[in-house]
Amino acid sequence: xxxxxxxxxxxxxxxxxxxxxxxxxxxxxxxxxxxxxxxxxxxxxxxxxxxxxxxxxxxxxxxxxxxxxxxxxxxxxxxxxxxxxxxxxxxxxxxxxxxxxxxxxxxxxxxxxxxxxxxxxxxxxxxxxxxxxxxxxxxxxxxxxxxxxxxxxxxxxxxxxxxxxxxxxxxxxxxxxxxxxxxxxxxxxxxxxxxxxxxxxxxxxxxxxxxxxxxxxxxxxxxxxxxxxxxxxxxxxxxxxxxxxxxxxxxxxxxxxxxxxxxxxxxxxxxxxxxxxxxxxxxxxxxxxxxxxxxxxxxxxxxxxxxxxxxxxxxxxxxxxxxxxxxxxxxxxxxxxxxxxxxxxxxxxxxxxxxxxxxxxxxxxxxxxxxxxxxxxxxxxxxxxxxxxxxxxxxxxxxxxxxxxxxxxxxxxxxxxxxxxxxxxxxxxxxxxxxxxxxxxxxxxxxxxxxxxxxxx
Numbered sequence: 001x002x003x004x005x006x007x008x009x010x011x012x013x014x015x016x017x018x019x020x021x022x023x024x025x026x027x028x029x030x031x032x033x034x035x036x037x038x039x040x041x042x043x044x045x046x047x048x049x050x051x052x053x054x055x056x057x058x059x060x061x062x063x064x065x066x067x068x069x070x071x072x073x074x075x076x077x078x079x080x081x082x083x084x085x086x087x088x089x090x091x092x093x094x095x096x097x098x099x100x101x102x103x104x105x106x107x108x109x110x111x112x113x114x115x116x117x118x119x120x121x122x123x124x125x126x127x128x129x130x131x132x133x134x135x136x137x138x139x140x141x142x143x144x145x146x147x148x149x150x151x152x153x154x155x156x157x158x159x160x161x162x163x164x165x166x167x168x169x170x171x172x173x174x175x176x177x178x179x180x181x182x183x184x185x186x187x188x189x190x191x192x193x194x195x196x197x198x199x200x201x202x203x204x205x206x207x208x209x210x211x212x213x214x215x216x217x218x219x220x221x222x223x224x225x226x227x228x229x230x231x232x233x234x235x236x237x238x239x240x241x242x243x244x245x246x247x248x249x250x251x252x253x254x255x256x257x258x259x260x261x262x263x264x265x266x267x268x269x270x271x272x273x274x275x276x277x278x279x280x281x282x283x284x285x286x287x288x289x290x291x292x293x294x295x296x297x298x299x300x301x302x303x304x305x306x307x308x309x310x311x312x313x314x315x316x317x318x319x320x321x322x323x324x325x326x327x328x329x330x331x332x333x334x335x336x337x338x339x340x341x342x343x344x345x346x347x348x349x350x351x352x353x354x355x356x357x358x359x360x361x362x363x364x365x366x367x368x369x370x371x372x373x374x375x376x377x378x379x380x381x382x383x384x385x386x387x388x389x390x391x392x393x394x395x396x397x398x399x400x401x402x403x404x405x406x407x408x409x410x411x412x413x414x415x416x417x418x419x420x421x422x423x424x425x426x427x428x429x430x431x432x433x434x435x436x437x438x439x440x441x442x443x444x445x446x447x448x449x450x451x452x453x454x455x456x457x
Contacts, residue, residue, distance in 0.1 A: 050217045053259050053290035054183030054335055055302045056249040058205050058221055059160070061181050061337040061346035063373050063383075070452075071118075075109045077417075077450030079173050087440045088133065088168075089195045090429065096437045100131040105140075105173045112455055120146040124173050126166075136196045141165040142172065154211045158221075161204035167196050170407075170425055170442060181346035181369045183300045183335030185265060185286055186245060188225040189357035189365060191389030191403050193427060197234035202226045215253040222246045227358060237433025238358040240272040245282075259290040263302070269355045269362040280310040280362035280394065282353050284331055296339040303332035308353045310362060310394050325395055329353055329364060342375040356391065360399055363391040379413040383423075401431035419448040 054061070081103040087096040107124040126140030144162040151157055166172070169190070188203050207221030224244040229235050245267035252260050262285070269280040286304035293299070309326040333350035347370045354365040367389040375381045390402040409423030425442040 048214055050211050050215070050251065050253055051259070051290075051292070052209055052217070052219065053251060053261065053288060054298060054300045054337070055185050055286070055288040055290065055333070056219060056221075056247070056251065056261065056263060058158075058184050058186070058207060058223065059182070061183065061335070061348075061371075062339065063181075063344045063346060063371055065339070065342060065344050065373060065375055065381075071111055071113045072455045073111055073452045074455060075107075075111075075450065075452040077107050077448055079103075079105045079107065079446055079448040081105070081444060081446035083171065083442055083444035085440060085442045087437055088130075088136070090427075090434050090438050090440055094437075097133070099133050099136075101128055101168075101171065102131070103128040103140075103171060105142075107173060107450075110455075116150045118146075118148045120144075126171075126173070128167070128171055133196075136167055138167040138198070139165075140167075140171070156209050158205070158207045158209075160206075162202070164201045165199070167198050169193055169199070170427075181335070181337075181348050181371050183298075183333070183337070183348055185263060185284070185288075185302055185331070185333065185350075185352065186223060186247065186267065187354075188227075188243070189354045189363070189367075189389075189391070191365070191367060191387070191391065192238065192357045192359060192431070193403060193405070193429060194229070194235045194238055194358065198230045200226075200228040200230070217251045217253075218249065219251070220246070220248045225355065229358075235358070237431070239274075239360060241355055241358055242270040242272075243355040244268050249288075257292045259288075259292075261288050262286070263288060263304075265306075267353075269353075271356055271359070271361050273360050278310070278361040278395075280308055280353070282306055282308045282362075284353075286331060297337070299334075299336045301332075301334050303330070305329075306331040306353050308362070308394065344371075344373040346371045353394070356393065359391060359393055361393050361395055363393050363400060365392075366390040381411045383407075383409045383411070399432070401429065401434075403427070403429040403431075417449055417451055419450060421446045421448070 083101050084098070085101070086098045088099045089097045103126055105124050105126040107122070109122040110119065112119045122144045124142040126142065128138045128140060130136045142164055145160065147159045149157050203225040205221055205223040207219060209217055209219035211217045222245070225242065227241045229238065229240060245265065247263055247265040249263045250261055254260060265284045265286065267282040269282070271278045284304060284306035286302045288300065288302035290298060290300040306329050308329060310324045331352045333348065333352070335348035336346070338345045349368045351366050354363055356363045367387070369387045370385070372384045373381060384407070386406040388402070388404050391400040393399040405425070405427045407423060407425040409421060412420045414420060422445045427440040429438045
């Protein structure tokens with residue numbers, strides 16, 4: 001497999017957000033806009049519209065290049081992939097267990113923009129087969145929906161949801177190179193990577209923003225996430241988890257480039273070890289600042305106190321098994337996004353109280369993520385992603401740990417419809433239940449046939 005991956009890399013090298021318009025009631029036709037770091041940025045004749053800054057938008061940064069951006073299309077295709085992993089069961093075996101997998105993903109995506117609404121729907125079912133361990137053969141599901149609707153020139157409603165069913169978090173159509181980087185104060189904790197095991201993950205959000213004056217905006221949102229392991233025996237040391245919460249914000253624009261604001265945030269974080277339910281509630285108040293030095297560049301900071309209260313864990317209906325805790329904790333974060341014609345960069349860091357992502361309870365999470373895409377020639381591009389996370393369980397810090405991951409990939413467009421990709425992923429985790437053979441190295445190659453059709457023509 002390594003020889004095949006090397007050959008493919010050599011062949012690869014040689015082969016040739018929602019529209020908001022403040023029209024003041026004077027025109028029924030919205031002014032033209034261009035895409036920016038967190039959605040459409042108004043043209044000069046529509047400069048009254050405020051952006052929703054990354055700390056309160058709840059969305060991940062885009063990694064598409066400006067030369068790739070398009071709207072109002074129907075896209076479809078199919079991807080064939082093969083991958084070699086030197087350790088498909090980290091922590092579950094005294095010696096590493098290697099295997100080769102083969103996957104196929106049909107994909108269909110719809111992106112439609114009207115004067116009031118923007119809808120993006122993507123569906124990618126998958127089928128994965130393992131050469132040596134057929135018991136892990138899997139039918140995958142990847143479904144996401146983003147819907148943004150402008151109720152009036154000043155009010156926008158957003159609905160977003162994504163569902164994933166998989167046995168391997170890295171075994172996806174984008175091969176771990178999608179680079180989900182967020183500047184938000186809240187988000188799902190996906191930093192604990194289970195070995196090959198069935199996993200269901202669903203996240204969603206709903207929000208509304210109202211720009212009530214030329215330079216002032218308020219908004220509110222609700223979020224949820226659910227993590228479920230159908231067979232707990234496959235993931236000893238990990239458990240089902242859920243999170244839900246709400247937030248409200250006020251944002252003030254002191255100039256076209258500078259935004260300041262305040263956020264109130266509430267979370268309920270749940271985990272379900274055995275017959276136990278562990279509940280943690282958080283309340284936080286944060287200040288934030290966002291700087292837009294150019295139309296496709298944003299830099300954000302947030303910080304403030306966060307108070308958490310973790311109730312006792314109960315086995316059955318009576319005796320507590322672990323003590324609860326309550327305390328104040330500082331929360332802070334920074335993020336940056338830059339899109340250019342041939343380069344796209346997104347970086348973020350945060351320190352917050354978060355869902356444990358499968359650990360026994362809520363955690364104090366330090367996380368850093370970074371993604372880079374670079375177009376080298378008209379048909380050849382490269383991508384790098386990396387992440388670090390340290391999870392300290394609030395009640396018992398020794399039950400936490402840290403993870404480090406990184407991926408590198410190359411992409412070559414062959415003609416109009418065919419895309420070749422190859423890449424490498426490295427994962428290291430330091431948790432008590434991954435004590436044996438915690439590292440995984442994974443190499444993969446894929447070929448994609450794709451087509452797109454413009455809508456309305």
